Amino acid sequence: MDNTRAVELYDTTLRDGTQGEKINLSVQDKLLIAEKLDEFGADYIEGGWPSSNPKDEEFFTKAKKLNFRNARLAAFGSTARKLDNILNDPNLNGLLNSETPVITIFGKTWKAHSDRSLGISDEENAELIRQSVTRLKNEGREVLFDAEHFFDGYKDNPAFAMNMLLSAEEAGADRLVLCDTNGGSLPHEIHEIVTEVAASTSIPLGIHAHNDSELAVANSLTALRAGAMHVQGTVNGIGERCGNANLISIIPNVILKMDGRFCHRLQLKNLTSLSKFVYEILNLPPDTKAPFVGRSAFAHKGGIHVSAVLKESALYEHIDPTTVGNRQRVLVSELAGQSNIRYKARELGITLPEDNAELFRTIVSRIKKLEHEGFQFDVAEASFELLLRQEMGQFNPFFEIIESKVHIESGKNREPVDQALLKVEVNDEIELTAADGDGPVNALDKALRKALRTFYPEIRNIRLVDYKVRVLEERKGTSAKVRVLIETSNGENTWSTVGVSTNIIDASLQALSDSLNYFLFSCREKAEA
């Protein structure tokens, strides 16, 4: 790898990533991810294929309001399909209408595709590429040419593949991106072909790999070593079939192992949180085995070397986990429980009584019991803190829910009804309230705030910012337990709470109660401080 040159980071999570099965992003999701990628330091963010669906068009309209600090937004599409109508080509027009500074178009570079899918002559295909690039360049855009199925095409007919590539270069394309579209190439093939292409072209080369042979990361790194300086991929390797090249693995390999650097100074310490953030938005469970960022990536189980690992981590870990925002874990279950709790308590600024072994055992066993039931405290630190403080006698709930009733009606040709009734005890007073809502949980949330607002007017200023449901023990069907995670904010701080029950309403109420209690507790604590 030529380390005098910086590598360009091109993210296509929002476009190629969404081709993956079970991957579904709303426009709002895409905007959130785009902001995160920009913050992380991506050079290009490919937002979608504007003429393929209304969602992508809406995204590009809304994305105009984003103020990127690092990234340039790219729209993706194909070259024109007919030579006699380049100026009216709907795809090219769609790309131009998206008003992005960058446009990425793909063209055929495998002769079999040109012959059989498009059914046109070699010269016609070259001309489609040339004229499409020219038109976009004439409109002042940065144009990236994605050479579709390039490696298969080159293996089959190198002259054809090179001609198509050179057509794009001659027409003024800014980058030539070599795509292993079906993910079938091996690293040594990538090495040979990129080396040869680099010798016959003079604009920067990129690599776009897929993971069908479990080689996408290796193929991307190989291409960078062979002369490419632009790498395309997705966060967590999401994408069609087996996914795209995983940027989450490529980035630390380039920086930490190949002494490479990217154009922007990447927030490598945020790599783990970037990965989690995208899983979270996709509502997919994170891959615990994921290299670099997975929960298990630096988890040591083998009893024999755990003491050695603790003594000298560098002898057992390929990188320092903190460089990518991850951490070492030791899976000695009993011990891990206690040390985790101490570690977390310290993190939250709670001083646990060092000398009270009895109390400590009580806390550990209560947490273990709750975790066994499905509670998850590592993503609900506010609930965790309340629990610790309650056991230590520092916290008493500000209210108690004595009774809850929810009533839901819907039917043909009638307005749906979602009503909640709550009986809440506060300072020995009983308060009975009811509220309508948009769905039953919303009704409960409103009723609870109504019951509490005369006692605790400060709760007016907080709002729910996130609400998640996960079915535990899924095989139990509709009688399975659910876990509800709630995120609440007062504008300044954000905190997470959890509830578990076979009844989603109950689980939500637990998480809502914890959220309000945590807020009230924090206010009192601040007032005292």
Next chain:
Amino acid sequence: MDNTRAVELYDTTLRDGTQGEKINLSVQDKLLIAEKLDEFGADYIEGGWPSSNPKDEEFFTKAKKLNFRNARLAAFGSTARKLDNILNDPNLNGLLNSETPVITIFGKTWKAHSDRSLGISDEENAELIRQSVTRLKNEGREVLFDAEHFFDGYKDNPAFAMNMLLSAEEAGADRLVLCDTNGGSLPHEIHEIVTEVAASTSIPLGIHAHNDSELAVANSLTALRAGAMHVQGTVNGIGERCGNANLISIIPNVILKMDGRFCHRLQLKNLTSLSKFVYEILNLPPDTKAPFVGRSAFAHKGGIHVSAVLKESALYEHIDPTTVGNRQRVLVSELAGQSNIRYKARELGITLPEDNAELFRTIVSRIKKLEHEGFQFDVAEASFELLLRQEMGQFNPFFEIIESKVHIESGKNREPVDQALLKVEVNDEIELTAADGDGPVNALDKALRKALRTFYPEIRNIRLVDYKVRVLEERKGTSAKVRVLIETSNGENTWSTVGVSTNIIDASLQALSDSLNYFLFSCREKAEA
């Protein structure tokens, strides 16, 4: 790769694989997997580390009764730890007592480990390796030497690493297995080092890679090309931290892409079922994105090229999925072009009217609209089929829900109440039912079945097997839309349905209704056929 030599397949799923987090295999599980691996054509099956735990000892006792057709069983352990006591070394004795034809021992080949973990001189370490190998060879075993942290060791001090390796060779080891123990090496490093080692040793070399840099498959293939002829890994890449090299990907790459062959003729067509079998025994959900064998590995989503995929699969798929026992799938999604829908319909056995462009457009636009609202049909094929058939006038709902009421009560010191009331119209009759349940959705499910069972007694035989909830637009808090996915089975078949609403009860009811309608429709269709 020297294709005149066959590659040896060494499986360590039962030993290194079980070091993975959440991986737990009983002795019986291990025996079942061992038999399957033998049947598949593995050359070596590493069963465990006999002196490390009683479970592995029990496995080796029981494994003596297995009659392998292809494989040889290997026991794993370390070299002796003290020079003055080789004959009484508990680890070596444990290995010999396991009575396996093959013994694999690991030794230190990274000087830092020898110096700091063991605290012995270079010559002492070499002697431990030499004497341990000699002792096992004297007992007539085939001995494989695993060179622990070999690549780090070689990069740090090639002379030391080579000396240790040559000690094992001189003592009569049958194989030298180069281990990238912490998974940190890059393919080009593997290539250089294996090439150099091959030039200075004369017994067969093996490779044992870990996936910490997402490069284990590439590193294994690279080592084979550079001179190794023995490859170690696990089924599905399970193993400590990020896992071991995934044999499920290495095998087809070697056979289908590198023109290599293994010592035994592998049952490549059983690759997908081998992968599923191991996931099943581990009680882990299969990785749908897994290269070669995943459910999504040959699933096509992008509307634009589906018509071409159908025309000529080889232009879009790196291998023929049937060679590894997998199959092509076409997903219906928001990017669905007309050809996706046609293909899917054909797969489901539905003949779409070829000549009715108007109807076709209606179907496509209805699907797009629903997907925009949050419906996802690629994971809910039964809902998709009902939608198609309804548009084509082939299906009318078997019942209609006129009204639904759900009542939920909970409180301090009282039994929770979850009641559903439903008014359902069937064949112009109105049926009003109510049911208690374990949570509101369970109550609704029961009430709906109760309402329908007099009309459609066959629904007694079906049961819900899976229930999933995902909050869409999570940032809207408790008033966000939710999508419910339900999987139902009649013991013979399983089908999936979907519902979307701001109200989880409503969304569940939609999915439940689709599920029952689909079942009833299928029964009628079968009866007519």
